[in-house]
Amino acid sequence: MEPVTTTSYIVLGIALFMLLNSAALAVYAERRVAAFIQNRWGPNRVGPYGLFQPIADVVKLLLKEDVTPARGFKTIHAIAPMIPVFTALMTVAVIPFGDGLYATDINSGVLYILAINSLGVYGITLGGWASNSKYSLLGGLRAAAQMISYELPMGLAVASCILFAGSLSFIDVVNSQEVWWNVIRNPIAAVIFIVTAFAEANRTPFDLPEAEHELVGGYHTEYSSMKFGMFFLAEYMHVVVGSMLITTFFFGGYHLPFAGLWLPEMGVTAKAILDVSVFVLKTVFFAFLFIWVRWTIPRFKYNQVMKLGWKRLLPISIFNFLGLAVIVYFWHHYIA
Amino acid sequence: MFENYLPIAILAGVAVVLAILLMTLSRVLGPYRPNKTKLDPYESGMDPVGDAANRYSISFYLVAIAFIVFDVEVVFVYPWAVSYLDFGPGTLVSMIIFILELYVGLIYLIKKGALDWDLKKGMFN
Amino acid sequence: MITYIFVFLAVLAVASALAMVISKNTVNSALFLVLNMVSLAGLFLLLKAQFLAVIQILVYAGAIMVLFLFVIMLLNVEDEESLFSRFRVKYFVAFLVGIAVFSQLLYSIGSFSEMLPEVAPEMTEAGTVEAVGEVLYSQYLLPFHIIALLLTAAVNGALMIAQHKIKPGASND
Numbered sequence: 001m002e003p004v005t006t007t008s009y010i011v012l013g014i015a016l017f018m019l020l021n022s023a024a025l026a027v028y029a030e031r032r033v034a035a036f037i038q039n040r041w042g043p044n045r046v047g048p049y050g051l052f053q054p055i056a057d058v059v060k061l062l063l064k065e066d067v068t069p070a071r072g073f074k075t076i077h078a079i080a081p082m083i084p085v086f087t088a089l090m091t092v093a094v095i096p097f098g099d100g101l102y103a104t105d106i107n108s109g110v111l112y113i114l115a116i117n118s119l120g121v122y123g124i125t126l127g128g129w130a131s132n133s134k135y136s137l138l139g140g141l142r143a144a145a146q147m148i149s150y151e152l153p154m155g156l157a158v159a160s161c162i163l164f165a166g167s168l169s170f171i172d173v174v175n176s177q178e179v180w181w182n183v184i185r186n187p188i189a190a191v192i193f194i195v196t197a198f199a200e201a202n203r204t205p206f207d208l209p210e211a212e213h214e215l216v217g218g219y220h221t222e223y224s225s226m227k228f229g230m231f232f233l234a235e236y237m238h239v240v241v242g243s244m245l246i247t248t249f250f251f252g253g254y255h256l257p258f259a260g261l262w263l264p265e266m267g268v269t270a271k272a273i274l275d276v277s278v279f280v281l282k283t284v285f286f287a288f289l290f291i292w293v294r295w296t297i298p299r300f301k302y303n304q305v306m307k308l309g310w311k312r313l314l315p316i317s318i319f320n321f322l323g324l325a326v327i328v329y330f331w332h333h334y335i336a
Numbered sequence: 337m338f339e340n341y342l343p344i345a346i347l348a349g350v351a352v353v354l355a356i357l358l359m360t361l362s363r364v365l366g367p368y369r370p371n372k373t374k375l376d377p378y379e380s381g382m383d384p385v386g387d388a389a390n391r392y393s394i395s396f397y398l399v400a401i402a403f404i405v406f407d408v409e410v411v412f413v414y415p416w417a418v419s420y421l422d423f424g425p426g427t428l429v430s431m432i433i434f435i436l437e438l439y440v441g442l443i444y445l446i447k448k449g450a451l452d453w454d455l456k457k458g459m460f461n
Numbered sequence: 462m463i464t465y466i467f468v469f470l471a472v473l474a475v476a477s478a479l480a481m482v483i484s485k486n487t488v489n490s491a492l493f494l495v496l497n498m499v500s501l502a503g504l505f506l507l508l509k510a511q512f513l514a515v516i517q518i519l520v521y522a523g524a525i526m527v528l529f530l531f532v533i534m535l536l537n538v539e540d541e542e543s544l545f546s547r548f549r550v551k552y553f554v555a556f557l558v559g560i561a562v563f564s565q566l567l568y569s570i571g572s573f574s575e576m577l578p579e580v581a582p583e584m585t586e587a588g589t590v591e592a593v594g595e596v597l598y599s600q601y602l603l604p605f606h607i608i609a610l611l612l613t614a615a616v617n618g619a620l621m622i623a624q625h626k627i628k629p630g631a632s633n634d
Contacts, residue, residue, distance in 0.1 A: 070375035082355035118523025133377035155410035226362030303453035401619035415594030
């Protein structure tokens with residue numbers, strides 16, 4: 001494990017600040033991209049190009065009435081929206097943004113991410129249950145079943161990256177991709193991971209928990225004011241975090257393609273600037289992919305979601321993992 | 337070792353404080369004028385009928401059980417994936433057997449129709 | 462410092478376990494159990510079992526408790542006559558503050574600084590994923606395979622229970 005230094009705390013602070021801002025920015029980007037795809041303008045009145053729209057949205061949400069349904073369970077109704085925000089924020093601690101630019105490096109960093117991610121189910125499920133409304137409860141149940149189903153292929157896809165890294169520390173995962181990105185060595189798992197990242201973030205085509213035409217608002221039907229806003233912000237934070245994880249696991253983290261072969265030695269500052277901008281650019285691209293897919297692909301039916309998760313992705317990820325393990329093992333011991 | 341977990345603990349504290357702050361802020365700033373209709377559960381404008389807690393499909397329960405089983409499988413895979421290159425080929429074979437054993441369970445679930453959510457095909461319809 | 466964290470986590474674990482038993486709303490019980498699991502993970506971490514701490518959260522808090530919650534939500538358990546007439550935020554905050562104060566009291570009264578035995582420095586190595594994998598896939602290979610059989614049996618058992626047909630004569634409610 002790499003030691004924690006003062007840089008780590010600075011990185012932690014900046015990362016936290018940027019994640020909070022990026023959620024607001026993602027909301028703006030979503031509306032602008034959607035408008036572009038649908039050939040209309042989108043928000044363009046508040047500030048230059050409508051850039052201050054997210055601030056106006058947050059202020060509006062803060063000034064709205066906070067309604068708790070009379071039959072609901074007040075405490076859990078209040079705790080539920082905090083959980084997704086909490087889990088989204090907790091992930092930035094272990095992601096490396098550049099060479100030596102990380103908040104901390106722990107021995108089971110990859111499993112830590114999966115563990116934190118698995119706690120995210122509670123927010124939506126409890127929110128649905130505590131509202132004590134039929135639409136909410138059904139939305140919460142659907143969300144929970146969907147999220148736990150897609151955690152398994154996600155776990156196995158990540159495990160097949162560990163085969164190359166030989167460690168659960170994020171630093172090693174990224175450094176193992178200095179020459180060959182995992183998406184080149186392991187393309188099937190990359191596709192599986194991207195699909196499951198969509199499902200975990202409850203984004204279209206997997207936004208069954210909030211399917212408007214069946215469930216009104218899904219799990220947040222009974223939420224208003226900033227409580228709703230927190231579910232909303234958490235969704236976009238999960239988009240950003242999901243993009244960061246896709247980048248880190250499969251697209252080389254902060255490394256340029258085949259960087260180990262051609263990238264010359266650089267000063268510390270130049271390297272840090274290059275690393276962070278490469279990482280941010282990749283993250284922005286995948287966040288754009290999330291938005292692009294949302295406005296392009298229609299929503300699945302629930303039986304299709306479960307069928308895809310259990311009967312397609314899970315077997316494929318199992319055999320991908322096994323096949324890759326055998327190939328890498330024999331390559332390592334008998335050829336290389 | 338512990339200092340590696342300190343940033344995580346700090347982050348957890350900051351995240352909790354931030355979440356509570358956002359929530360109380362809207363409590364303080366927003367108006368509060370409740371009335372009966374506003375506090376009723378939303379049912380498309382009709383008067384709410386019955387309680388939300390109803391009987392739901394048992395498939396949800398089966399999915400959760402199957403999830404636990406395969407989650408444990410995934411957890412077992414990780415320590416192996418970290419150091420499998422140091423082991424002999426015997427460990428590789430035994431991991432393949434382990435995963436295939438559990439795969440038999442998955443096939444059984446699928447063949448029994450426990451994971452079918454289609455209206456006609458599922459085992460509970 | 463570590464002693465203080467230990468006392469805090471230990472008291473939190475015991476108190477949340479007690480609260481789990483006492484509280485009569487089943488969902489609250491389940492959530493207290495989650496709190497208990499998380500504080501246990503913290504205790505594992507204090508023993509330098511890093512891998513186990515993460516697994517505790519991943520499997521127990523993230524998987525098993527979700528099943529519990531599912532079953533509770535599906536079963537339509539009536540909210541029983543509660544010990545506290547109604548569970549409120551202030552009780553929960555009071556609960557946490559109480560634990561903090563109580564553990565501080567324990568800490569200061571009993572001069573606990575010498576109480577904890579020193580965890581051996583080698584444990585830092587023994588608690589890592591690599592070390593666990595090394596032992597699990599050489600020395601404990603047989604139990605590992607028995608686990609696979611057990612898990613398959615669990616799948617079949619769950620299916621059997623879910624499949625159980627109600628006799629035609631019996632009441633269906």
